[in-house]
Amino acid sequence: MSNIIGRIVSGDFEDILIRQKVDEEIEMGDLLVAEAEESYSLLQVFDLTYGSQISDKEKNLIAGMKLEGHGEELDFTEPELSNYIIGHAKNLVTVKDQNNNETPYSPKKLPGFFSELRRIKEEDLKFMENQDRAEKNDRALTTGKIRSGSKVLDVDVNLPGEDVLRHHILIPASTGKGKSNLVKVMIHDLLDEDYCGFLVIDPHGEYYGEESSNPGLSDHPKSADYLSLYSPDPPAGESSLIININQLRPSDLRNVMDLSDAQNEAIAAYFQDDEENWLENLVTGKDIKGVRDSTLSALQRKIYVYLSVSKENGDLNCEGMFRSEGGESTIDDILSDLEDSKAVVLDTSNLEDRVELLVGSMVANRIFNQYKNYKNSGDLDENPVISTVLEEAPRVIGENSMIRSGNVFEKIAREGRKFKIGLTAITQLPSVIPKEILANMNTKILLGMEMNTERKSLVDSASQDLSKDERNIASLDIGEAIITSTFTNFAVPIKIPLFEETITESDNDEDKYRDEDKGEEVRTEHLGINMED
Numbered sequence: 001m002s003n004i005i006g007r008i009v010s011g012d013f014e015d016i017l018i019r020q021k022v023d024e025e026i027e028m029g030d031l032l033v034a035e036a037e038e039s040y041s042l043l044q045v046f047d048l049t050y051g052s053q054i055s056d057k058e059k060n061l062i063a064g065m066k067l068e069g070h071g072e073e074l075d076f077t078e079p080e081l082s083n084y085i086i087g088h089a090k091n092l093v094t095v096k097d098q099n100n101n102e103t104p105y106s107p108k109k110l111p112g113f114f115s116e117l118r119r120i121k122e123e124d125l126k127f128m129e130n131q132d133r134a135e136k137n138d139r140a141l142t143t144g145k146i147r148s149g150s151k152v153l154d155v156d157v158n159l160p161g162e163d164v165l166r167h168h169i170l171i172p173a174s175t176g177k178g179k180s181n182l183v184k185v186m187i188h189d190l191l192d193e194d195y196c197g198f199l200v201i202d203p204h205g206e207y208y209g210e211e212s213s214n215p216g217l218s219d220h221p222k223s224a225d226y227l228s229l230y231s232p233d234p235p236a237g238e239s240s241l242i243i244n245i246n247q248l249r250p251s252d253l254r255n256v257m258d259l260s261d262a263q264n265e266a267i268a269a270y271f272q273d274d275e276e277n278w279l280e281n282l283v284t285g286k287d288i289k290g291v292r293d294s295t296l297s298a299l300q301r302k303i304y305v306y307l308s309v310s311k312e313n314g315d316l317n318c319e320g321m322f323r324s325e326g327g328e329s330t331i332d333d334i335l336s337d338l339e340d341s342k343a344v345v346l347d348t349s350n351l352e353d354r355v356e357l358l359v360g361s362m363v364a365n366r367i368f369n370q371y372k373n374y375k376n377s378g379d380l381d382e383n384p385v386i387s388t389v390l391e392e393a394p395r396v397i398g399e400n401s402m403i404r405s406g407n408v409f410e411k412i413a414r415e416g417r418k419f420k421i422g423l424t425a426i427t428q429l430p431s432v433i434p435k436e437i438l439a440n441m442n443t444k445i446l447l448g449m450e451m452n453t454e455r456k457s458l459v460d461s462a463s464q465d466l467s468k469d470e471r472n473i474a475s476l477d478i479g480e481a482i483i484t485s486t487f488t489n490f491a492v493p494i495k496i497p498l499f500e501e502t503i504t505e506s507d508n509d510e511d512k513y514r515d516e517d518k519g520e521e522v523r524t525e526h527l528g529i530n531m532e533d
């Protein structure tokens with residue numbers, strides 16, 4: 001074996017110790033290969049320590065002498081043999097040659113004692129190509145390229161897109177580590193795919209990208225067909241984010257407001273009286289039998305503040321995005337865009353959090369109910385999987401959620417996969433998401449996370465054993481990530497491309513589409529293992 005970088009010297013199954021060769025450098029997160037007769041093991045470095053043949057007493061003495069200017073020439077005899085670096089590694093996967101087909105297995109044996117180790121090469125990852133899943137490859141979601149420490153290999157990491165979206169994605173990271181960039185890269189990759197749609201609730205105006213200084217999904221060559229923006233101030237060709245007040249249903253208000261029993265009953269009474277105009281009637285104070293004046297005025301005050309509406313001379317006055325005229329079809333239009341497998345960006349950057357969450361939950365609720373109906377009528381297969389992208393997800397699925405517990409986002413997190421609806425939840429604080437919901441998020445793309453408590457909650461809820469990876473997670477640079485998923489054979493280290501570079505590449509997409517037409521487009525390696533409901 002050439003290019004030896006180190007040799008296994010001791011350790012155990014969880015902590016294999018590797019002596020680093022002089023002149024070589026082993027990095028945190030490096031992927032190394034130990035070859036055996038008919039297999040090889042992929043090891044990943046999770047810690048580095050010093051090793052030495054010299055006693056501490058002697059080392060301290062020599063260091064002290066050098067520091068104090070005595071015997072500058074002084075050194076150990078054969079220093080490269082006496083002092084060295086020890087890499088601590090874990091066995092990620094064992095690859096065996098099975099009828100000329102390289103097949104990955106969960107490691108059950110230690111690599112040979114004293115084995116030589118070399119750096120990983122692109123050929124070592126051939127096993128990730130899965131010939132049997134050619135059909136699924138068409139539905140691949142590309143997240144980035146394999147990373148060994150800080151070195152990037154030219155091997156795409158593809159996940160089975162439909163399964164992954166349906167079973168939820170969690171993207172946890174400290175601020176500025178590249179969460180939004182990753183989501184833009186993923187949606188850009190899938191934008192023109194007919195098997196999925198995205199509802200992007202965008203509180204920071206990051207995703208659409210109207211100007212060259214702020215590139216976004218509108219830079220995709222097929223954005224005219226596959227991207228819709230709903231904004232209070234839409235550019236030409238896009239839609240206004242205004243919603244007719246009568247489009248709200250009692251459940252929408254109940255989702256986001258704390259209501260007393262009497263107020264809930266009042267809402268039910270108005271809805272029963274006139275489904276079409278119930279909220280307008282309530283807000284303008286139409287008399288309804290059984291609703292007390294005090295209940296009505298308390299309820300009205302809440303609704304006035306929430307929806308930025310008021311009563312003036314008996315008429316409805318609207319100052320926010322909820323209107324008495326116009327916006328009747330907004331929710332239906334969004335739904336139909338999603339069913340047409342588009343990415344729908346809701347620009348909520350000018351809305352207060354609670355209004356943003358009300359709008360988001362209205363849309364999510366309609367999709368949920370619609371897809372439930374499709375499931376019952378047997379039409380679910382014809383519809384795309386829909387993923388809702390939630391920034392600062394604990395606002396709706398956290399212990400201190402800003403909207404009622406049991407809301408539609410929690411419902412999606414718990415049972416959405418049955419109806420082809422998933423969440424792409426972005427957060428800096430995974431620890432405040434209930435364990436049960438974290439466990440339901442079957443793919444987690446971990447970017448750098450400095451806070452210890454947050455890292456722990458991720459390690460505890462990961463699909464693979466990451467108990468040794470806390471330092472690796474802490475040392476991830478911007479755009480570096482680890483994917484832990486029920487759809488991958490092992491926790492995969494990746495480097496995510498910068499979105500701006502992705503769109504530059506796709507400037508050449510016309511060639512790509514031409515190649516696709518000729519059937520020449522070749523999708524690369526695939527990591528997925530199938531998981532049926």
Ligand SMILES: Nc1ncnc2c1ncn2[C@@H]1O[C@H](COP(=O)(O)OP(=O)(O)OP(=O)(O)O)[C@@H](O)[C@H]1O
Nearest residue numbers: 174175176177178179180181182478479496497498
């Ligand atoms: N994969 C990447 N490669 C190189 N640079 C990146 C990558 N991802 C992000 N960056 C850089 O880091 C900056 C912050 O990225 P991004 O806004 O995606 O982080 P974030 O985690 O969403 O931040 P915040 O928590 O503030 O929303 C980007 O403007 C970009 O310059």
